[in-house]
Amino acid sequence: MTQTQRLPAALEQWPWGERTFVMGIINVTPDSFSGDGLVDQLDAIVARAQAMVEAGADIIDVGGESTRPGHQPVPAEEELRRVIPAIRALAAAVPVPISVDTSKAVVAEAALQAGASIINDVRGLQADPAMATLAAEAGVPVIIMHDQKIPSADRLIPDVVRELARRIDQALAAGVRWERIIVDPGFGFGKTPDLNLLLLRRLGELRALGRPILVGTSRKSMIGHVLGTPPDDRVEGTAATVALAIANGADIVRVHDVPQMVRVVRMTDAVVRGWRGFSSA
Template sequence: MAATPARSATALETWEWGRRTYVMGIINVTPDSFSGDGLAEQLDAVVEKARAMVEAGADLIDVGGESTRPGHTPVPAEEELRRVIPAIQALAQAIPVPISIDTSKAIVAEAALEAGASIINDVRGLQGDPDMAPLAARAGVPVIIMHDRKIESADRLIPDIVRELARRIEHALSAGIAWERIVIDPGFGFGKTPDLNLLLLRRLRELTVLGRPILVGTSRKSMIGQVLGTPPEDRLEGTAATVALAIANGADIVRVHDVPQIVRVVRMTDAVVRGRW
């Protein structure tokens, strides 16, 4: 794999963690997104949607070209590249906020960084591709490390997540990724039943023991559908509730589909929780 030149610090490294909550807007360039918002082959729509998210208050935009919903069909790297690279190139010219690439493949991450992304968001937590951690270290970019292991019982939920994320953080550090460039994601919906997801939200603050900013992605997830009995496109209120509770329990970044509405939820919750508006 070719060397990727080191990049200057992105916003994530200069953000003041704990002072306010940051909002990550989701751009899916897939034909099979679980939430029905995929924009495959629609470059103009991608740019328009991202611009609207930034105008509404998004602090960064996350671009993904492979669905990770339960039962998804894996996408070859060539197809993932075909989907995400034109989108990232266009967004890098169109929006002033950082762009993250949502992938578990190092070859896709490398091309995305060259195209204008500056953050790697890996749902496999640097475990799916042995080249991912060395790439991130070499590129000097932040990484979002997610937990995706199956949890068997409620009493093991927090201990297992903390242990596994600590192991993944150590893996990142050993590869040369700087401590201040690591963000953790407990992986709502990945290897966890709806009941365990709800318990994780209640106990989220216990993950602050790891000492890194926490990203929470509950937007439109099945845990909301299980409670409200609504399809993905009708889970705004449920998402808003989980976002507010996540912030109250220690979240630093929330990853969402409905940016305008959730930005207002974040600002109101920050006013209460952090005394900032």
């Protein structure tokens, strides 16, 4: 039996703290910063997701709008055209939850109808006032990210914690259940490379929020800043950040290179959590 088959159907029933969960990234964009975007290629999208699940991904995250620096905003109609066929195809092809990476409530609602079961809002419920209400009415988990500019190192943790707490309160006020909220400190969003490194080092302080933490450092510029490598040559750097994120309290890691990062997660969990459920040894 695989790891994905052992998971409860409801995300809020997952055994938080026992092991780390892996979210595999599927970009259905022509301008992904990592160069892995797939648009209008349903067979390739399904094949990539199936390979991720086979390698150990617990969640597949589908996004139709790039958030790379300098990206061009995508109208809702175009985002729907990219995302909905992909989610519909994936819902029929993979046995794990699908999250939709969007800040638009109309896209999230259509994605849920197509088979997604998690909302991953990189704007943390701030871009669309209808998003929190949608998450509450749909009864689905929502990932709330921090995306505000941080002015200095001494403000980093206080500002991230304060703003995420405010956004959690906003979600609760809209009717989202506490158990269905996940937080993401937003590596690469409003933070310099040095602040991202500091955030990773102090990630454990976000446990004060009381919610599971998702970390997305995969292939990001903080790694290129240190190693001087392009996005498609940051596997080792990503591995280091994933291991340190887990050691500092991450519950979910969002990654491009699923086979390699699943092995990193397994090894790190064995050390940090004493969990060896992946291994047959």
